[in-house]
Amino acid sequence: MKRSCSFSSSYCCWVLSVVLILFAVASDGQLTTGFYANSCPNLFRVVRKEVQNAIKNEMRMAASLLRLHFHDCFVNGCDGSVLLDGNSTTSEKFAVPNLNSARGFEVIDSIKNAVESACSGVVSCADILAIAARDSVVLSGGPTWRVLLGRRDGFSPNFTAANASVLPGPFDSLDQIIAKFSAVGLNLTDMVALSGAHTIGLAKCAVFSNRLSNFQQTGSPDPTLDASLIPELQTTCPSNGDGNNTAPLDRNSTDLFDNHYFKNLLIGRGLLQSDQILFSSDAAQNTTNTVVQTYSNDSNRFFTDFVTSILKMGNISPLTGSDGEIRKNCRTRN
The missing domain is CATH 1.10.420.10 (Peroxidase, domain 2)
Structure with a gap:
């Protein structure tokens, strides 16, 4: 007999929906939920601790980290390009949607340092952004999900794209x-x-x-x-x-x-x-x-x-396989 969700309805159906979502999204790309299971088994614990500390220090940081993931994926795909330093004509940080607006870079630095201590040269900055976004939602009382991982970091930012109105803006129709x-x-x-x-x-x-x-x-x-x-x-x-x-x-x-x-x-x-x-x-x-x-x-x-x-967004044009790199410092390419 086919089992119904009605006995615990909302929660049961929600869990089943998330499972189906993971299978559907994973099948469209090369990202997987267990990408670091062997190479960095404590990854999620390390990231969660750093995000928790950051939000404890400033509750607003949850929204800032979530926004960084969004702004990263809409420009160049989810490749960590928003984290790269540079000058006012190269770095995405200086593009109009991000200038004096995007924040939380120092928290990503702290997470990256902690992750490097746990498993050096293994986890990309783009994946750290995705995990930090999930943890920010969960620690603010929102839903959880199994993050799809396996992104690699881009070699360069795209100031032109970030500054060319590809990101939705507050004055848009x-x-x-x-x-x-x-x-x-x-x-x-x-x-x-x-x-x-x-x-x-x-x-x-x-x-x-x-x-x-x-x-x-x-x-x-x-x-x-x-x-x-x-x-x-x-x-x-x-x-x-x-x-x-x-x-x-x-x-x-x-x-x-x-x-x-x-x-x-x-x-x-x-x-x-x-x-x-x-x-x-x-x-x-x-x-x-x-x-x-x-x-x-x-x-x-x-x-x-x-x-x-957010799973679909996190799967926008990721670099995988031998493309890109695993940055040691999220602000600069190796």
């Missing part, structure tokens, strides 16, 4: 965001699920203050923004400020990885324009609106889809 996800093989559901990563973390005033008085200089706030938030946000982001103050992306659930981000979108409390348009824009009515509503009502569905999507 919904059509632009959909197109950018599609360009790396991620569909509409992936886009909404991965946007849910904004359930943790903070954003600088510079990327949302336009919503407090719109581009037409009318003095009118963005009509899709809950008006009750405006006085507080204007205090946080004064018009004569430098734009570096921060506000939580997921109001009232800042550090917990849950589906509250989507609940906020339903009442106009998405902080970024690029978040709120998933529900409130005209373009959303026939595309993302329904997905947002589903996730707001069903955290298990959000978790399952998020795992599916």
Whole structure:
């Protein structure tokens, strides 16, 4: 007799879904969950300890590490290129989406040092990013998954691509965001699920203050923004400020990885324009609106889809086999 999930429904079905996801994604590439089982058996314990220490020191770091993985994979594929140092015309760190924004590089350095002590010259920086992203989600109360591994590190960053609007931005239209996800093989559901990563973390005033008085200089706030938030946000982001103050992306659930981000979108409390348009824009009515509503009502569905999507994202053009290298220092090639 076919066994049903109904007896523990949500959790049982979620576990089965994750198992199926792992088989499906692994079959599309050369990455595997047990890649370091023999060569670095304590890898996960070492990385988890370092991520735990970093988040204990600064809770915001969970969102920062997750974002680094995202920004790495969208440029050049998941090859650790975002970690490479360089100058203002070569390093991805100086590209507009990352400059004074991407953070957590020193935590990756600490993880890499600890991993090198455990098993020198074995684990790539790109794989460390993927594991650190998973641990950041788990330690914030979100779902877990078996990370697909076996990536190698790229030899060079791609400043041009990172600076050429391939990364979704806070001022993009919904059509632009959909197109950018599609360009790396991620569909509409992936886009909404991965946007849910904004359930943790903070954003600088510079990327949302336009919503407090719109581009037409009318003095009118963005009509899709809950008006009750405006006085507080204007205090946080004064018009004569430098734009570096921060506000939580997921109001009232800042550090917990849950589906509250989507609940906020339903009442106009998405902080970024690029978040709120998933529900409130005209373009959303026939595309993302329904997905947002589903996730707001069903955290298990959000978790399952998020795992599916981040595994797909982690499989964007990885370097494997004899391609690339295993960096000893994540900031420089060997």
